[in-house]
Amino acid sequence: MVNRTAGALALMLLVSACGGGGQGAATDKVLRIAMSSPGEEQIKVWKDVAAQYEKAHPGAKVELNFQEDDLYQTIGLQNLLNGRQAPDVYFEWAGDRLRTRVKDGFAADISSQVTTGPLKGLIPDEAYKRTTIDGKTVMVPFAADVTNVLWYNTKILADAGVQPPKTFEELLTACDTLNAKGVTPIASGNKDLWAAGNWLSHLVSRVVGEQSYQDVLSGKAPMTDPAWERALGYVAQLHDHKCVNSSANAANDNEGAQLFFQGKAAMHPIGAWLVSWALDEAPKLDFDYVNLPAMTGGAGDQDSVIGVVTGYVINARSRKVKESAEFLALLNSPANAAAFVKAGTVPQARAAGAGQIDARTTRLNDLLAEARTVVSPPDTGYDLKRADALYRALAAVLGGVKSPKEALAVAG
Numbered sequence: 001m002v003n004r005t006a007g008a009l010a011l012m013l014l015v016s017a018c019g020g021g022g023q024g025a026a027t028d029k030v031l032r033i034a035m036s037s038p039g040e041e042q043i044k045v046w047k048d049v050a051a052q053y054e055k056a057h058p059g060a061k062v063e064l065n066f067q068e069d070d071l072y073q074t075i076g077l078q079n080l081l082n083g084r085q086a087p088d089v090y091f092e093w094a095g096d097r098l099r100t101r102v103k104d105g106f107a108a109d110i111s112s113q114v115t116t117g118p119l120k121g122l123i124p125d126e127a128y129k130r131t132t133i134d135g136k137t138v139m140v141p142f143a144a145d146v147t148n149v150l151w152y153n154t155k156i157l158a159d160a161g162v163q164p165p166k167t168f169e170e171l172l173t174a175c176d177t178l179n180a181k182g183v184t185p186i187a188s189g190n191k192d193l194w195a196a197g198n199w200l201s202h203l204v205s206r207v208v209g210e211q212s213y214q215d216v217l218s219g220k221a222p223m224t225d226p227a228w229e230r231a232l233g234y235v236a237q238l239h240d241h242k243c244v245n246s247s248a249n250a251a252n253d254n255e256g257a258q259l260f261f262q263g264k265a266a267m268h269p270i271g272a273w274l275v276s277w278a279l280d281e282a283p284k285l286d287f288d289y290v291n292l293p294a295m296t297g298g299a300g301d302q303d304s305v306i307g308v309v310t311g312y313v314i315n316a317r318s319r320k321v322k323e324s325a326e327f328l329a330l331l332n333s334p335a336n337a338a339a340f341v342k343a344g345t346v347p348q349a350r351a352a353g354a355g356q357i358d359a360r361t362t363r364l365n366d367l368l369a370e371a372r373t374v375v376s377p378p379d380t381g382y383d384l385k386r387a388d389a390l391y392r393a394l395a396a397v398l399g400g401v402k403s404p405k406e407a408l409a410v411a412g
Contacts, residue, residue: 031323034065034080035091035312036072041276041343049336053327062327070192074384081106081315088318089327091142094130094309095381096218098139101313107138108316110325114140117322118329127348130309140328141311141348146364147271147377148199148306149289156183156266164290168203168234171293175243178266186238187265188248189256190395196248197391198377199269200235200398202292202306204390205375207231209299213375216390217382223390223408227299232404234295235397249399261285272364276344279358288360291367301373308380311348 031053037043043066050062065087067076072091080087092098101107113119114128114137123141131139150171152164157174160181165171175185190196205213208227215221216228238244245251245259253270260268261282268274278285294302312331314324330336334351346352346361368374378387393407402410 029059030061030063031320031327032063032087033089034087036069037066045339045343049331053330086315088315088320089312089324092313093380095376099133102133102138105316108314108321109136110314111137113325118326122332123348131311139311139313141309143345143347144309144368145272146305146307146368148202148269149291151268151274151287151289153266154286154288165293167294172241175241179242184245184265186244186267187256187259188244189251189253190248191250191252193391193395194379195253196398197394200394201378202375204231206295206300206302207298217378217386219386223411228408229404232397235394236404239398239400249395275358275361304373304375305368305371306375307368
């Protein structure tokens with residue numbers, strides 16, 4: 001559960017288990033691992049796992065390369081993979097991005113490492129479903145996250161006489177009621193486009209249907225389809241009913257969350273990582289969630305869940321495939337799985353279930369596991385340029401800058 005903070009020009013953080021970056025070690029003894037920053041608590045666990053590996057492999061060095069999330073996702077990882085010191089192991093999202101890594105020759109077939117090697121039995125077989133391409137396992141799944149639900153402040157809704165909305169019509173009514181009481185209905189920090197973009201893309205999929213959603217984001221069909229204009233019409237209604245803070249497109253995701261944490265907004269659409277975030281920054285906040293309210297008459301599955309499977313890929317060009325698999329096995333050991341749970345994430349490892357997990361997180365995991373339809377976020381499941389075009393269109397309509405038709409015409 002990654003807290004995706006803004007700042008695409010953030011500097012790379014390069015550390016080793018001992019904080020020295022691996023200088024003086026023989027090149028073939030250095031195991032390089034790259035990822036978007038998972039947050040300070042998880043970084044502590046990663047450093048400890050690296051130290052464990054070094055202790056078990058005398059002379060080896062582990063270099064942990066953490067990059068700010070937006071940088072890593074756009075140009076950071078690509079530059080690393082094509083650099084002189086490419087990572088042996090790297091973080092990735094399942095979906096179109098993973099397929100691209102396979103096509104470009106950056107994802108090793110690790111099937112044997114999973115069936116008979118060091119990774120055998122550590123992670124349930126079903127968890128590999130979305131990390132297997134053309135019959136080859138190419139990624140070790142680490143986490144499965146619901147990337148957007150509608151969180152709500154229990155007390156604010158109760159005081160306003162508002163029930164957690166189950167339909168879009170109920171959501172609009174809730175917005176009107178909360179506005180009349182001087183409460184901002186929904187807080188969003190959409191400066192980097194993904195926060196509201198993820199939420200509203202799920203809404204679009206519910207209206208246009210999953211096949212149209214996939215065809216458009218895969219570049220097989222234009223966004224100018226009448227169903228898409230209808231979908232963005234609902235986004236325009238959110239603006240007309242003043243559902244979202246007027247600063248949404250100027251505030252970053254952290255600022256949007258703070259409005260919710262401080263009780264200045266009744267609801268907040270964001271992912272599963274809000275649980276650990278809130279427990280750290282607003283421990284007294286009484287909050288819960290509902291899945292995206294149903295879109296009456298929509299062509300999609302109205303019980304769909306938007307989510308991602310993330311994990312770690314062993315670089316097919318690495319000379320240390322075996323060592324990389326051993327490191328990932330150590331990462332998913334019972335003790336380290338428990339440490340990650342304590343740090344705020346729930347690994348796919350079998351042993352993670354024995355840790356202390358917040359009840360809301362458990363319910364979110366069940367929601368994703370039991371979903372009939374899982375929708376991929378545009379910026380992780382599909383082409384980034386296409387995702388960006390949709391996110392910009394959604395932001396323009398949510399902010400009242402463009403009509404649905406105008407926004408879609410620009411997006412193409």
